[in-house]
Amino acid sequence: MSGVRITGVGLHPFGRFGELTGTAMGVAAVRAALAEAGIGVGDVQAAFCGTAYGGVAAGHRVLSSLAGTGPPIYDVEAGCASGGAALQLGAASIASGQHDRVLVFGIEKMPKGIIRSSFFAPWQEAAGLTPAPAFFALRAQRLLAETGLTEDHLAQVVVKNRGHGVANPDAMFRKAVTTEEVLASRLICEPLRLFMLCSPNEGAAAVVLEGRGDGVGVAGISLRSHLPGSVLGEDSPLSGIDDGGLTPPTTLAAEDAYAQAGLGPADVDVVECQDTDAARELLAWSELGLCTPGGQAGILADGEALVGGRRPVNPSGGLLSKGEPLGASALGQVVELVRQLRGHAGDRQVAGARVGLAHVIGRGANACVTVLVA
Amino acid sequence: MCHSPHVAPRPIDPAVLRIDDDGITLLGGWSPSSGLRHFPPSPVCPFTGADDIEPVDLPRTGTVWLHTTVTVAPPGYSGAVPYGLGIVELDGDPGLRVVTRLRGEGVARGVAVALSGEEVPGPDGEPSVTWTFHP
Numbered sequence: 001m002s003g004v005r006i007t008g009v010g011l012h013p014f015g016r017f018g019e020l021t022g023t024a025m026g027v028a029a030v031r032a033a034l035a036e037a038g039i040g041v042g043d044v045q046a047a048f049c050g051t052a053y054g055g056v057a058a059g060h061r062v063l064s065s066l067a068g069t070g071p072p073i074y075d076v077e078a079g080c081a082s083g084g085a086a087l088q089l090g091a092a093s094i095a096s097g098q099h100d101r102v103l104v105f106g107i108e109k110m111p112k113g114i115i116r117s118s119f120f121a122p123w124q125e126a127a128g129l130t131p132a133p134a135f136f137a138l139r140a141q142r143l144l145a146e147t148g149l150t151e152d153h154l155a156q157v158v159v160k161n162r163g164h165g166v167a168n169p170d171a172m173f174r175k176a177v178t179t180e181e182v183l184a185s186r187l188i189c190e191p192l193r194l195f196m197l198c199s200p201n202e203g204a205a206a207v208v209l210e211g212r213g214d215g216v217g218v219a220g221i222s223l224r225s226h227l228p229g230s231v232l233g234e235d236s237p238l239s240g241i242d243d244g245g246l247t248p249p250t251t252l253a254a255e256d257a258y259a260q261a262g263l264g265p266a267d268v269d270v271v272e273c274q275d276t277d278a279a280r281e282l283l284a285w286s287e288l289g290l291c292t293p294g295g296q297a298g299i300l301a302d303g304e305a306l307v308g309g310r311r312p313v314n315p316s317g318g319l320l321s322k323g324e325p326l327g328a329s330a331l332g333q334v335v336e337l338v339r340q341l342r343g344h345a346g347d348r349q350v351a352g353a354r355v356g357l358a359h360v361i362g363r364g365a366n367a368c369v370t371v372l373v374a
Numbered sequence: 375m376c377h378s379p380h381v382a383p384r385p386i387d388p389a390v391l392r393i394d395d396d397g398i399t400l401l402g403g404w405s406p407s408s409g410l411r412h413f414p415p416s417p418v419c420p421f422t423g424a425d426d427i428e429p430v431d432l433p434r435t436g437t438v439w440l441h442t443t444v445t446v447a448p449p450g451y452s453g454a455v456p457y458g459l460g461i462v463e464l465d466g467d468p469g470l471r472v473v474t475r476l477r478g479e480g481v482a483r484g485v486a487v488a489l490s491g492e493e494v495p496g497p498d499g500e501p502s503v504t505w506t507f508h509p
Contacts, residue, residue, distance in 0.1 A: 116449035122497035123387040125450025127504040129473055134459045137442040145440075145483065189442040189459075229421050231461055231471040239402075239413035240471045241421055 004091045005215035006372070007208050008037030009335040014203035014322040015172040016112075022054055025204035026062035026107035029328075033103070033206035041068035044208070045099040048074045048090040050082035050106035051327030052363075058107060058327075079234070080274065080362020081223060082106060083205065083330030088223045088368060094211045105206035106332075108325030115200050119236070119363055129238070133197055133277075137189035139232050140279030144191065147294040149282060151191045155182035156300045157278040158195050158320055164307055165317025167347035170332075172201055172323040196278040201323030205331035207338070216338045219263065219355075220371040222256030224249040227365050234365040249367035250287040250359060257357075258289075261371040265289035268371075269311060269353040270340050272333035274360050275318040284359055285313070288369070307348050315340065315348045330368060333358040341374040386496055386504040390414040397434075398491040398505055400472070404430040411470045432470070434489040436462040436507065439471060441481050453494035462487055462507050478508035485509050 010032025012025040026049070034041060041063065049059025059073045078085035083106035090104040120130045143149060159179055165171040177195060185195040209218070227233040227249050231240025234249075258264050265288065273288065275281035282296045290311070291299055299305050305313040316322060316336040319329060337356035339345045354374045361367040385391045390413075392399045403415040408422035413432060418425050441460030447453075458476030463469055475492060487507035496502035 114446065114448050120450075121387070122450060123390070125448065126452070126497045126502070127386050127494060128444065128448065128451045128453055128457055128459065128475060130450065131444050131446070131448035131459070133446075134442050134444050134448075138440045138459075138461060141440045141442060141483075188445060191442075231473060237420065238473045239420075241410060242469055 003211055004094050004218040005210050005213055006218065006334070006338050007210045007213055007215040008033040008035070009338045010036065010206045011170055011332060011335045012204040013170040014201055014325055014328070014332065017202055022051070022058065022107040022109035022202065022204070023061045023065060025109070025202065026105055027065050029204035029206040030062060030066065030103065030105050033105070033208050037208035037210070039101070039208065041066045044071060044101055044103040046072045046074070046090070046093060047103040047105070048076055048086040050076050050086035050331065051108055052077050052079060052082050053110060054107055054327060059105070062105065062107065078223065078366040079364050080276070080324065080326050081330060081360045081366035081368040082327040084360050084368025084370065085223050085366065087207070087331065087334065087370065088221045090209050091218045091221050094209055100211045102209050103206065104209060104331065105204065106328035106330065107204040108327040109202045110200035110325060117363060131189070133192060134189045135232070135236060136197070136277040136280065137192045139283070140191055140277065142232065143279050143283055147296070149294065149296060151183065152179065153282065153297060153300055154191065154196055154278040155179045157275065157281050158182045160306055161275060161314050161318035161320040164315050164348055165321025168317045168321065171317045171321040172199065173321045192277055192279070198276050198319035199323040201325055203323070203325040203328045203332065205328045205335050207331060207334055216341045217373045218370065219373040220257035220260030221368070222253040222260070223366060223368045224252040224256065225364055225366045234362055248287050249365045250284060250361050250369065253367045253369040254288045254359070257369040257371045261373065263355060263371060267355050268357045270315060270337065270350040270356045271311065271313040272316060272318070272336055272356070272358045273313060274362070275314060275320050276324065276362070278320070281314070281318065288357065288359060307350060312350050315345065315350055326362070330358065330360040333360070334370060334372070337372050341372060383491065383503045384496070384501070386494065386502040391505055393491065393503060398489060398503065399434070400432040400489065400505060402430045402432040402470070403427045410468055413470065413472050433465045436464040436487055438476070438481060438483055438485045438487055439463050440483065441476055452499065475504065475506040476508070477506050480509040
């Protein structure tokens with residue numbers, strides 16, 4: 001993925017914004033990214049919009065609000081990885097020589113509470129077989145049973161990310177929490193408690209990609225999907241087989257992205273990863289090659305994943321602090337990493353960061369990993 | 375099985391389970407070429423893509439692999455909460471892990487469980503029967 005540069009980023013904060021539409025949030029993020037790149041909407045040759053709940057032609061509504069119709073506009077849905085999928089397509093269109101300059105953005109305005117998905121048949125919903133937090137909890141149960149990690153480790157992830165979120169003005173939750181508070185929060189599906197689960201919410205993020213010039217480089221990016229066989233895969237099948245020999249989509253995407261970048265896990269200075277729930281973050285660490293299964297305990301004990309530690313994870317506060325607007329969350333991670341790699345991350349700056357990794361995974365077992373280089 | 379004596383029990387989806395004089399049966403598929411069972415039945419083996427699928431009645435017994443409790447009703451569900459949800463490894467070879475409701479005392483990892491029916495409002499709000507496992 002050589003020669004793809006990010007020359008402008010923009011973000012609409014993640015949170016709850018009443019009557020404000022997803023289109024309006026998208027307009028704010030896109031205008032900020034275009035302004036940073038020093039270009040107008042008429043200067044982009046294509047636009048890629050990630051959204052899961054935005055409806056028909058969601059990206060077109062944003063660009064038509066900016067009088068930006070004319071170039072091709074692609075609306076991209078890949079569950080929680082929608083923004084990553086849009087970025088992958090945008091980057092590929094430049095790497096292939098098709099375009100010199102494109103816009104990639106993500107928008108979402110989610111209802112409160114457990115996410116409803118047209119993915120499931122009505123009878124599955126009626127039978128009570130579709131609650132996302134329960135599937136997160138089952139995956140967490142397995143992680144604890146197979147690695148010796150404990151509920152205390154899950155709580156430590158929340159403490160870390162909520163602590164980071166205090167320094168992020170674009171986050172939804174900016175209050176630090178203690179391990180005791182996390183473990184005393186309401187039990188949703190054991191072992192997961194309220195503070196261990198992210199909130200679906202609203203927001204937008206945008207980046208301008210160009211084939212030349214200065215800027216953070218997209219050194220590698222890969223989307224991998226569907227893992228046949230695992231009953232705990234994000235594609236939520238009703239049955240599965242022994243998945244011990246199967247490579248998870250996150251690992252497949254990471255291996256692709258590392259290979260494209262000519263880098264490995266040891267080269268990564270800062271990570272933004274999917275923390276839909278606290279266990280998902282710990283699983284991501286091992287699936288991304290940042291540690292061995294069970295090695296998470298040592299990283300937590302030594303504070304390595306804190307800002308100021310050896311390799312901070314989710315310095316933005318993660319989804320646990322920001323909330324998760326599905327189409328925008330992956331690009332929100334990229335905006336954060338670009339700011340980190342430019343040295344513009346303020347009180348949450350990771351000193352000397354040169355290589356960043358962004359990771360999302362969600363419905364359809366869509367996993368996207370992006371490697372960015374200063 | 376708990377259903378009104380005046381109303382014939384109606385499976386929540388007739389393609390997924392059968393109710394007859396033997397009680398409730400989960401309907402699966404078996405692919406001889408892939409050597410694997412799956413649930414619910416599909417025209418193609420979801421694990422290998424093979425299409426030599428034969429219908430198979432799945433075992434009524436198994437072992438709890440993972441379990442949790444649902445405390446908040448998910449969208450589209452109008453039955454009672456809380457309820458148990460988990461994954462049961464069905465008896466027999468080759469192995470098959472099935473997502474299921476769980477009920478009764480003593481549900482824990484590794485505990486032997488058996489299949490039964492449980493009444494829930496169907497998608498149309500009328501009573502229907504889905505499956506559950508219990509110790």
